[in-house]
Amino acid sequence: MKKYLYFILPVIYIFLDQITKFLVIKNIPYRSFIKINDYFSIVNVSNTGTAFSMFQNNNLIFIFLISAIVIYLIFFIFKNKNRLSKLQIHCLLLILSGGIGNLIDRVFRGAVVDFIDAGYKEVYRWPSFNVADSCVCVGVFLFIFFGLKNKQ
Numbered sequence: 001m002k003k004y005l006y007f008i009l010p011v012i013y014i015f016l017d018q019i020t021k022f023l024v025i026k027n028i029p030y031r032s033f034i035k036i037n038d039y040f041s042i043v044n045v046s047n048t049g050t051a052f053s054m055f056q057n058n059n060l061i062f063i064f065l066i067s068a069i070v071i072y073l074i075f076f077i078f079k080n081k082n083r084l085s086k087l088q089i090h091c092l093l094l095i096l097s098g099g100i101g102n103l104i105d106r107v108f109r110g111a112v113v114d115f116i117d118a119g120y121k122e123v124y125r126w127p128s129f130n131v132a133d134s135c136v137c138v139g140v141f142l143f144i145f146f147g148l149k150n151k152q
Contacts, residue, residue: 006077006093013097017131018104024115038121045128046111059106066103070096087146094139101132 024044028034033043049056073096077089084092105112112130119125 006081006089009090009093010097010100013094013131013135014101014104017097017101017135020131021105021113021115025113028115033117039118041117043115043117043128045114046105046109047114047128048106048111051127051133059110063103063106066099066106070099070103073099088143091139091143091146094135095143098132098135098137098139101130101135105132 024042028042028044030044030046033041035041047056048059048062050062055062073092077084077092077096081089102112112132114128114130114133116130116134117125117128
């Protein structure tokens, strides 16, 4: 993997995360939504907890925890870049980018902005999420999936 991609990819992912959050904050009143269809809505909500809104009101703890994870991932990627595959590096860059995107929210907004609401009608709804959350989830899933696949 080209060395400049270690910097460019996270910048792109973080920019996409932050610009989408900015647009939602500027165009949708807090706790309001725009229904797209029965499956998707764009909402403006915030979260001081973790995934699925667990552990609310612990923003400062998460700032320190996520900062430590981000620093660890940066060192891990650069220390192991010759032993990791391109796919593994990309997965770790996704996770790193998502962590930084949500860390920016926690530090500068006091909470993570979530805006993607998915589910079926009002019956089954997934907790709201954002681009950074998607980066982390996709990165972790692919890292584990291809790690398990390569061991077989």
